[in-house]
Amino acid sequence: MARKPILAGNWKMNMDHLEANHLVTSLGAALADLGYDPEKSEAVVIPPFTDIRTVQTVIDADSLPIAYGAQDVSTHDEGAYTGDISTGMLTKLGCAYVVVGHSERREYHGESNELIGEKAKKILDAGMLPIICCGEALEVRKEGKHVEFVLGQIDAMLANLTAEEVAKSVIAYEPIWAIGTGETATADDAQEVCGAIRVRVGELFDEETAEAVRIQYGGSVKSGNVKEIMGKPDVDGALVGGASLKADEFAKIVCFDLI
Ligand code: 13P
Numbered sequence: 001m002a003r004k005p006i007l008a009g010n011w012k013m014n015m016d017h018l019e020a021n022h023l024v025t026s027l028g029a030a031l032a033d034l035g036y037d038p039e040k041s042e043a044v045v046i047p048p049f050t051d052i053r054t055v056q057t058v059i060d061a062d063s064l065p066i067a068y069g070a071q072d073v074s075t076h077d078e079g080a081y082t083g084d085i086s087t088g089m090l091t092k093l094g095c096a097y098v099v100v101g102h103s104e105r106r107e108y109h110g111e112s113n114e115l116i117g118e119k120a121k122k123i124l125d126a127g128m129l130p131i132i133c134c135g136e137a138l139e140v141r142k143e144g145k146h147v148e149f150v151l152g153q154i155d156a157m158l159a160n161l162t163a164e165e166v167a168k169s170v171i172a173y174e175p176i177w178a179i180g181t182g183e184t185a186t187a188d189d190a191q192e193v194c195g196a197i198r199v200r201v202g203e204l205f206d207e208e209t210a211e212a213v214r215i216q217y218g219g220s221v222k223s224g225n226v227k228e229i230m231g232k233p234d235v236d237g238a239l240v241g242g243a244s245l246k247a248d249e250f251a252k253i254v255c256f257d258l259i
Pocket of ligand 1 (some may be wrong): 009088102179181218238239241243
């Protein structure tokens with residue numbers, strides 16, 4: 001079965017709720033202008049928690065063909081966890097996806113592969129889908145150990161998931177040195193690691209799971225380079241930071257097959 005491309009915009013800590021309203025409204029219009037076909041690719045926005053209700057309202061009101069989700073979640077259901085957000089709070093807001101293990105959460109919040117795997121399980125249990133991030137730092141790439149490093153992350157993060165759970169999850173390969181730097185991995189670099197991840201999923205689970213799981217590339221993706229990256233056989237989408245903050249630019253990325 002063909003994997004549907006998934007183009008997700010990670011807004012990170014940008015956009016207050018008024019700006020979010022404007023951005024998602026403009027994105028809806030830009031997608032319509034380009035003749036976006038939701039059958040061909042999936043458009044997702046990942047705003048900060050404080051914007052989710054706003055995004056939900058705009059999308060529902062205009063029946064926009066855009067899914068949305070959150071940038072992180074707690075492993076706890078409720079209680080004394082100041083500052084945390086539960087899966088139940090996100091499902092009530094209609095979130096379809098939750099990003100886990102972004103390199104910025106690993107770096108600034110000390111998140112481990114094990115915790116990320118636990119979050120992924122929690123998200124799946126709640127009926128949402130995790131976008132599970134991995135990726136190496138520049139030093140690792142320079143040593144030529146990037147594939148080995150990323151596969152180590154994959155092994156640890158997927159350890160407690162079933163084949164069925166992995167098949168519906170999304171994995172995002174984001175080399176840290178390419179995030180927000182303008183330094184894009186080449187399409188061949190992206191394919192090398194995304195392909196290796198798919199092979200490893202096949203080894204850890206089975207062929208069917210490897211064929212089903214969607215693998216994104218992330219790191220300085222723009223409308224000018226998305227087509228080439230998406231042309232690679234094991235790249236099923238993109239996780240986009242900076243370029244997802246401009247409606248016209250992100251719409252072109254979502255409609256990469258039309259531009
Ligand atoms: P940029 O697209 O800004 O490089 O960010 C990538 C990213 O981290 C998406 O999660």
